[in-house]
Amino acid sequence: MNGIGCEVVLAGVAKRYGSVTAVKPLDLAIPGGTLTTLLGPSGCGKTTLLRMIAGLEQASEGRILIGGQDVTRLSAGERNVSMVFQSYALFPHMSVVENVAYGLVSGGMTRRAAAIRAEEALATVGLAGFGDRMPSQLSGGQQQRVAVARALVLEPAVLLFDEPLSNLDTRLRRTMRDEIRSLQQRLGLTVVYVTHDQTEAMAVSDMIVVMRNAEIAQFGTPEELYRRPKSVFVATFMGEANAVKARIVETMGDRAVVDLAGVTLTAANPGLPPGSADLIIRPEAISVTAPGETPFAAEVRTSTYMGSHVEYVLTTALGDLYCLSPADGGQRMTGEAVSLRIAEEGTVLVRP
Missing domain, CATH: 3.40.50.300 (P-loop containing nucleotide triphosphate hydrolases)
Known part of the structure; x- marks a missing residue:
């Protein structure tokens, strides 16, 4: 041709x-x-x-x-x-x-x-x-x-x-x-x-x-x-994403220690300096656990069974977060108190 x-x-x-x-x-x-x-x-x-x-x-x-x-x-x-x-x-x-x-x-x-x-x-x-x-x-x-x-x-x-x-x-x-x-x-x-x-x-x-x-x-x-989206717009347009306000405490190459409402975690960092930033958290990076297991307290706002997984909207100190959990782990119900674990894989910092 x-x-x-x-x-x-x-x-x-x-x-x-x-x-x-x-x-x-x-x-x-x-x-x-x-x-x-x-x-x-x-x-x-x-x-x-x-x-x-x-x-x-x-x-x-x-x-x-x-x-x-x-x-x-x-x-x-x-x-x-x-x-x-x-x-x-x-x-x-x-x-x-x-x-x-x-x-x-x-x-x-x-x-x-x-x-x-x-x-x-x-x-x-x-x-x-x-x-x-x-x-x-x-x-x-x-x-x-x-x-x-x-x-x-x-x-x-x-x-x-x-x-x-x-x-x-x-x-x-x-x-x-x-x-x-x-x-x-x-x-x-x-x-x-x-x-x-x-x-x-x-x-x-x-x-x-x-x-x-x-x-x-x-x-x-x-x-x-x-x-590795460069902005909140790209992150949210390329699939589901939670965008929350964060503070970069320390940088370590392509990673950074960030503070989220008093809780620290490590996230991918494209080169941003210490200070204010937006943290992108993909829904699959959030695990729902029993209350008190982690410092991230939350309450189930909505709980939707989708067959292979459960979709949650969770009320937290960071605002409402959307996450996906395997259905075989059981379904948390609306109003239930839970805690969250956020994996480093599936998080990335972007400029505010």
Whole structure:
């Protein structure tokens, strides 16, 4: 496939609509052959950034390079990129194979040659033999695969996904995200993927760009963003997290002794000096024990049985804390007095 593994480089790229800044000037290098996700809440600029890479929006400033070629002023059709839209955008009056072949035929290929290529692309996404069907005869997941096949058949340097799973039910979303990831790895494609769902992003991505207020909040691997967030926003966007006020008493390399309402513990420290900080505590780092076993006294505010685990909201001197406990340890009930143990693994300090 032409252009497999092309790096995408954004240098000082920004987008403005009159006085409104949709994307602030930013620099980003997306490694070739990886699946990189643009993640963030609605209005953060992630879809605008994707559309600038696709050529559907022109950058107000900066440069966009794909495989070393400056494509900033090229049209969408000249960039050798393909995009899978949230709505799939299939032509209802065309058969599946005609939908997939459409871009090739529009580009001048004969219908016969295009149909052969289209059937090969359908086989790649597990839809061999579906070419004669109409879109209305397919499930949502099958329509999504057709949209992917239509993008793949053009042999793009970069494949772009804009919220591709948002129209699917929960179970099918899980299946399709695994299929997209498997396809990307098998073909060695460079993929840029937009979602607001952190679970989806964690499942498919090599790298994640967390965006907020039209700029990059943090860029890294899923593990880096979850275990070493640089802000409360990133920590809480990358999964459940408790953010509490703490005081760094002493630093020890990449660890620090912190004071929490008169109780000390050790937490991961990205280099903050002694003084005030926010401590991120993941729910799984909190263990619920009998009252008096630890200095952290608490009361069960809510207790929700979830099958494999119990979800608690606990009232403490630090504020309400959310935690998860294995269901086989028994369930504490609302109003019950307990104490807490906070593990070092699952805690990290960030700037206030």
